[in-house]
Amino acid sequence: MTLPTILIADDDRSIRTVLSQALGRAGYQVRTTASAVALWQWVEDGEGDLVITDVVMPDENGLDLIPRIRRARPDLRVLVMSAQSTLVTAVKATQRGAFEYLPKPFDLTELLAVVERALAAPSPQIGNPLQSQQPGERMPLIGRSVAMQDIYRVIARLTTSDLTVMINGESGTGKELVARALHDYGRRRTGPFIAVNVAAIPHEFIETELFGHERGAFSGATARSSGRFEQAAGGTLFLDEIGDMPLAAQTRLLRVLQDGEFTTAGGKHPIKANVRIIAATHRDLHQAIRAGTFREDLFYRLNVVPIRIPPLRERLEDIPLLARHFLDECAEEGQPPKALTEDATTRLQAWRWPGNVRELENLMRRITALYPQETITGALIDSELAETIRDGKPAVARGEAPGDEETLSDAVGRHIRRYLAMDGNGGAPLHDIYDKVIAEVERPLIRMTLAATRGNQIKAAAMLGLNRNTLRKKIRDLDIPVMKGPSPSGREAD
Numbered sequence: 001m002t003l004p005t006i007l008i009a010d011d012d013r014s015i016r017t018v019l020s021q022a023l024g025r026a027g028y029q030v031r032t033t034a035s036a037v038a039l040w041q042w043v044e045d046g047e048g049d050l051v052i053t054d055v056v057m058p059d060e061n062g063l064d065l066i067p068r069i070r071r072a073r074p075d076l077r078v079l080v081m082s083a084q085s086t087l088v089t090a091v092k093a094t095q096r097g098a099f100e101y102l103p104k105p106f107d108l109t110e111l112l113a114v115v116e117r118a119l120a121a122p123s124p125q126i127g128n129p130l131q132s133q134q135p136g137e138r139m140p141l142i143g144r145s146v147a148m149q150d151i152y153r154v155i156a157r158l159t160t161s162d163l164t165v166m167i168n169g170e171s172g173t174g175k176e177l178v179a180r181a182l183h184d185y186g187r188r189r190t191g192p193f194i195a196v197n198v199a200a201i202p203h204e205f206i207e208t209e210l211f212g213h214e215r216g217a218f219s220g221a222t223a224r225s226s227g228r229f230e231q232a233a234g235g236t237l238f239l240d241e242i243g244d245m246p247l248a249a250q251t252r253l254l255r256v257l258q259d260g261e262f263t264t265a266g267g268k269h270p271i272k273a274n275v276r277i278i279a280a281t282h283r284d285l286h287q288a289i290r291a292g293t294f295r296e297d298l299f300y301r302l303n304v305v306p307i308r309i310p311p312l313r314e315r316l317e318d319i320p321l322l323a324r325h326f327l328d329e330c331a332e333e334g335q336p337p338k339a340l341t342e343d344a345t346t347r348l349q350a351w352r353w354p355g356n357v358r359e360l361e362n363l364m365r366r367i368t369a370l371y372p373q374e375t376i377t378g379a380l381i382d383s384e385l386a387e388t389i390r391d392g393k394p395a396v397a398r399g400e401a402p403g404d405e406e407t408l409s410d411a412v413g414r415h416i417r418r419y420l421a422m423d424g425n426g427g428a429p430l431h432d433i434y435d436k437v438i439a440e441v442e443r444p445l446i447r448m449t450l451a452a453t454r455g456n457q458i459k460a461a462a463m464l465g466l467n468r469n470t471l472r473k474k475i476r477d478l479d480i481p482v483m484k485g486p487s488p489s490g491r492e493a494d
């Protein structure tokens, strides 16, 4: 039996050496070249059983070669390696007919497993490589971590199907961005992308929001209103925070997904549902199922292709890229360009990121707006992040007001540090520390006094030396929660 021959094209000599050694040891015959032209010649001559090619080569782009290889030799599988490791590369490689896409650097064991799979897989269908789609002006997904690469791969594989996807991840991890990418690169990309945040809709309105209503369906329904299912026809319906959907709406949604049609409130005729569903949640739905708050049958309908986006603290290698990306975005919007020192990057990677990518984006935007200096140092990152730390917990309201655990000197120190940082770097700090600090300490001062008097507003007013009505007004204006239990008059409630 002849050993399978593997053709390798990469202009990096060390990659060629490593690959031919590893594959040779595994019993394959290997031929290597640094040029796309030579690779193409071998393919035309009928050589080789498998191709492994790099993307960027001096004479031609490996991706452009794939459709030609597939037309000339439909049985010959192509593996693509790329150092670029972006979503666009993954999608392009898949669309052009690559069997698998391997972001560099890769693990040799993984490579050998892929090679084995590629050689063992049944003959590929002879089809047209898909037309490549230009992503155009879209929000890019940034990240080269293994987790993000896996996500890119799933998105790339799903470009030709309408399978339902369930995205799970903490708040701010990029669930909506992934949903948009699935839509933008999918079959329905020319149709609408409609996002519904289930958690933001009052329970009693969810069904009309999703399925619409006819005129006169209920009092106040003066005109017909289409629901999200109708608006998303031909496109994608993104159901965000699906774990917050009340049970009655879950039952209705399940029925619609089973029947493929829905009826508006007050409507007589069923309407065919023509949407691809992508759902997302930050909740553990298995736990919700056990607790009886999420229907198991609906879960299985939605969880056809699960995608988990890990929290940012589990993919630290993405942090420098993301931080750079957000700073670049600010610069493109006309803000002065900024650079991070190595130390600053290290500090960023040491942070827990409870708010995930959104928190990192906000931090980069805040720093760009507040500090004039071009270089962002570790000390500056520390001082900005220090504002977020209260015994390792995120602040209640970032930067706008100190949490209760923040001491007065912390609050004052924070303002002074910020003032000095701006002043020392040619910025124009505002001379308003007095007013800012007073405004900031007012709320915790009142809260703590109320806590000390167990909610007794009369005592609190007396302690503070404030008129009772003034205190009441401040409680209202500052939106301070009033304790249940003792009545405002000071008598214990029964």
Ligand SMILES: Nc1ncnc2c1ncn2[C@@H]1O[C@H](COP(=O)(O)OP(=O)(O)OP(=O)(O)O)[C@@H](O)[C@H]1O
Pocket (backbone or CB within 6 Å): 139, 140, 141, 142, 143, 169, 170, 171, 172, 173, 174, 175, 176, 177, 178, 240, 282, 322, 357, 358, 361
């Ligand atoms: N991989 C990424 N590359 C670039 N930007 C990202 C990435 N992930 C998230 N972001 C940005 O972070 C912010 C939050 O992302 P997104 O709204 O998609 O998160 P989410 O998980 O849907 O959040 P939530 O659950 O709170 O709705 C957005 O501004 C988004 O553009």
